[in-house]
Amino acid sequence: MLQPVQFSSSDSRLELDGDANVSMGVLLRRLIDEGCVSDPESPKGRLLAAAARQFRQKGFSRTTVRDLAAEVGILSGSIFHHFKNKDEILFAVMNEVVIAMEERLQVRLSAATSTRDKVRALIENELQFIHGPTGDATAVLIYEWRALSEPLQQKILERRRAYFKLWHDTLIKAEEEALITVEPDCLRQLLHGAIVWSIHWYQPQGPMPLESLVDQVLSLAIKSE
Amino acid sequence: MLQPVQFSSSDSRLELDGDANVSMGVLLRRLIDEGCVSDPESPKGRLLAAAARQFRQKGFSRTTVRDLAAEVGILSGSIFHHFKNKDEILFAVMNEVVIAMEERLQVRLSAATSTRDKVRALIENELQFIHGPTGDATAVLIYEWRALSEPLQQKILERRRAYFKLWHDTLIKAEEEALITVEPDCLRQLLHGAIVWSIHWYQPQGPMPLESLVDQVLSLAIKSE
DNA sequence: TTCACTACCAAGCAAGCGCTTGGTTTGTTA
């Protein structure tokens, strides 16, 4: 709050400058092929990318369909050839990122060996989604929640449960191993808050690398030996 | 995110069921007498309370001046006898709570003896503003930031600086005393995020008392001896 | 009684909104 929000300057193309982004790219490509998320080259995909950007920047209700149409170079009425209504655009933005977040966390968790590494994966995955190429959609998911109509909220929530469960189960394990002291669900919420708030202040291109931020958050959760 | 938001059921009257609220009440009374915040009995004050409630519930841009007028029992046009425009209503809501937050934190910090208690005061003060009688206005301050026009944002930001400085100075002291390991400004943001996110999940009337939540957050910041 | 002031009403304007409709272009396949 009260700090200017940083916008990702990267477009929706895949960035291949690190392990994290390579696997993110592979995952996104698979989800596109499976039809879970739409191709960023298609008209619908370009519309969704514009929507994510503008919904993040101005908020859902201050973004008009005329704004969105202008960004992709069509007239406002033509939007409704691709989406039933404005709500469905917001839903599509959120739905795609919700699916990707859970899929990727699953991959990351099974790759991690120790419980400590799994907790780190929880934190790292969320921070990468917030500050990576999917940052716009993730920010919209987090901050435009109330703008969604009730039935569509429920559909997202349904999809979201599996993601929450991955956090829950991992932190339960961490508690059993005495890695953490705070009650797991309370800790989950506190960490989640600390992480999403980084939208407002953390600069990926700044002096502090993302991995360092991951470590700082991890040090809040797990007391070092 | 993705959890229903809890709304404070308390009205704008002062609650006298604890030390914290007693001093909060005294402070608010003083600020009213000084003209810093408006009397909740006055038409303007009742309008601001309604605005805080509705802006929190529906967001600024989904709340119409007709909605606000209806809640206090006047017609929409009559609003503009009290405020120049809709933006000024949002500004007034934010401005009053910004002033109160900083004033109260100052009192709390000078009452605390040890640095550890001062850090606890930072956390406790913010949590009390979020989950106490001023919860609506505080939530609006946090989550309707972008809805404010640029010049009014700057005015709030100006007022906010003193508050940030109190956090900064206290955490610098904590670092000097080796109470914390994370860099002070980074820790400030992480804690701030964890605290404000509690809007979405913590229930003051639930099984966990607020003081307990304060302790949990404190345990993230300061490693126990 | 007069005057000024606060608080509000009644009516409506101008602009912007999401969305519809009927028709046209464009690219692909048979």
Added chain:
DNA sequence: TAACAAACCAAGCGCTTGCTTGGTAGTGAA
């Protein structure tokens, strides 16, 4: 080259929005 669907245009409808205007009721001081 004919047929077809996807993508888009042009125009505008019906509604909601923030806000204006000109006037009125109630109240307290001189």
